[in-house]
Amino acid sequence: xxxxxxxxxxxxxxxxxxxxxxxxxxxxxxxxxxxxxxxxxxxxxxxxxxxxxxxxxxxxxxxxxxxxxxxxxxxxxxxxxxxxxxxxxxxxxxxxxxxxxxxxxxxxxxxxxxxxxxxxxxxxxxxxxxxxxxxxxxxxxxxxxxxxxxxxxxxxxxxxxxxxxxxxxxxxxxxxxxxxxxxxxxxxxxxxxxxxxxxxxxxxxxxxxxxxxxxxxxxxxxxxxxxxxxxxxxxxxxxxxxxxxxxxxxxxxxxxxxxxxxxxxxxxxxxxxxxxxxxxxxxxxxxx
Numbered sequence: 197x198x199x200x201x202x203x204x205x206x207x208x209x210x211x212x213x214x215x216x217x218x219x220x221x222x223x224x225x226x227x228x229x230x231x232x233x234x235x236x237x238x239x240x241x242x243x244x245x246x247x248x249x250x251x252x253x254x255x256x257x258x259x260x261x262x263x264x265x266x267x268x269x270x271x272x273x274x275x276x277x278x279x280x281x282x283x284x285x286x287x288x289x290x291x292x293x294x295x296x297x298x299x300x301x302x303x304x305x306x307x308x309x310x311x312x313x314x315x316x317x318x319x320x321x322x323x324x325x326x327x328x329x330x331x332x333x334x335x336x337x338x339x340x341x342x343x344x345x346x347x348x349x350x351x352x353x354x355x356x357x358x359x360x361x362x363x364x365x366x367x368x369x370x371x372x373x374x375x376x377x378x379x380x381x382x383x384x385x386x387x388x389x390x391x392x393x394x395x396x397x398x399x400x401x402x403x404x405x406x407x408x409x410x411x412x413x414x415x416x417x418x419x420x421x422x423x424x425x426x427x428x429x430x431x432x433x434x435x436x437x438x439x440x441x442x443x444x445x446x447x448x449x450x451x452x453x454x455x456x457x458x459x460x461x462x463x464x465x466x467x468x469x470x471x472x473x474x475x476x477x478x479x480x481x482x483x484x
Contacts (some may be wrong), residue, residue: 197480197483197484198227198481199227199435199446199449199481200227200228200229200231200434200466200484201227201435201436201437201445201446202231202233202273202275202299202436202466203277203301203359203404203436203437203438203439204218204230204231204232204437204438204439204440204444204445205234205277205439206218206255208247208251208254208255208258209234209235209246209247210235210245210440211234211440211441212248212440212441213442214233214258214320215258216262217442218230218439218442218445219262219266219270219272220345220442221442221443221445222270223266225445226469227270227274228270228271228484229273229468230270230272230273230300230445231233231272231273231274231299231467232274233275233276233277233299233301234247234255234276235247235276235277236276236277236278236292237249237384238285238315239281239284240314241261243315246279249291249341252291252295256296258458259272259274260274260296265375266448273299273467274296274297275297275298275299275300275301275446276295276297276300276301277301277303277361278292278302278357279304279305280302280303280347280350280355281306281315282347285356285391286302286354286355287300287301287302287351287353287355288300288355298467299357299358299359299467300357300361300362300403301349301358301359301360301361302355302356302357302361302399303360303362303365304347304348304351304365305317305318305367306318307328307340307344307347308332308343310327310331310332310424316328316375318369319365319368319369322372322373327436330341331373337375338375338376338382341386342386344366345386348360348393349389349390349393352390352394352396352397352399353393356398357399358399358400358472359399359400359401359434359436360394360399360400360401360402361402361404361438362402362404362406362407362418363390363402363422364387364417364418364419364422365404365417366423367419369411371413377422378419379447380444387418388408388425391425391429392429394426394429394431394443395430400434400465400472401426401431401433401434402434402435402436403416403417403423403433403435403436403455404416404417404436404437405435405436405437405438405448405451405452405477406438406439406444406447408448409447409448409449409451410449416448416451416452416455418428420455420459422458423455423456423459423461424459424460427461432465432477433455433456433463433465434454434464434466435452435464437449450479450480453477453478453479453481456477457477457478457479461477462477463475463476463477464482466484468484
């Protein structure tokens with residue numbers, strides 16, 4: 197039994213360690229495959245967590261170097277977490293075409309923009325969330341959340357990635373202050389529309405554990421009830437940690453595995469020799 201992880205951030209963006217530090221840890225954990233997905237550059241100059249455009253080539257070269265160095269010990273994959281920003285960028289943006297990526301994680305972190313063009317970051321500080329909610333959506337949280345899911349569905353239809361990142365990340369702010377309930381009909385309707393859109397693609401939905409081990413959520417991204425509906429729609433899944441330090445590589449993986457098994461999933465989809473394939477899921481790893 198072994199685990200894989202395709203969602204991690206290094207010091208090329210907002211992670212704390214070098215890519216090689218992650219590989220050393222992955223070897224200790226006896227992982228057969230490890231995927232890097234630093235935040236791709238975004239068109240906002242003051243974004244502190246995304247990679248700078250000038251660092252993209254160096255990032256790719258470093259992953260290639262590590263792939264060669266450790267080729268007899270672990271398969272190393274080159275990916276990026278790419279923001280979908282309508283009319284600006286997405287997982288198949290032109291500047292990524294020469295990067296030689298093995299995969300892209302498509303995520304939505306920005307919902308529309310403030311006056312002046314700065315994107316509203318929905319998973320930043322509580323202060324920023326409130327500011328955008330009031331200045332862009334006049335305090336209407338239903339409208340804001342609906343727009344978040346609308347952008348996600350647009351990504352699926354117009355610029356679909358291989359992996360969908362933290363589908364319901366916007367719920368993160370509910371842990372600090374209650375903004376909406378996942379039980380409200382409008383929210384469930386939005387989520388179901390989004391799941392149906394996913395089911396019409398070949399995209400894999402990640403089960404992101406970061407909210408659990410960072411105490412920023414009481415459930416995975418997405419929530420258990422969402423996974424139950426995804427299972428009914430036969431949407432493929434994989435477990436990722438969204439780690440920002442080597443010690444977070446497998447954070448709460450067993451918790452996520454138990455959750456998926458309880459929902460009904462008995463397999464996940466991972467990248468094997470360049471092909472996405474189903475592998476058996478157990479509480480202590482994949483059948484690989």
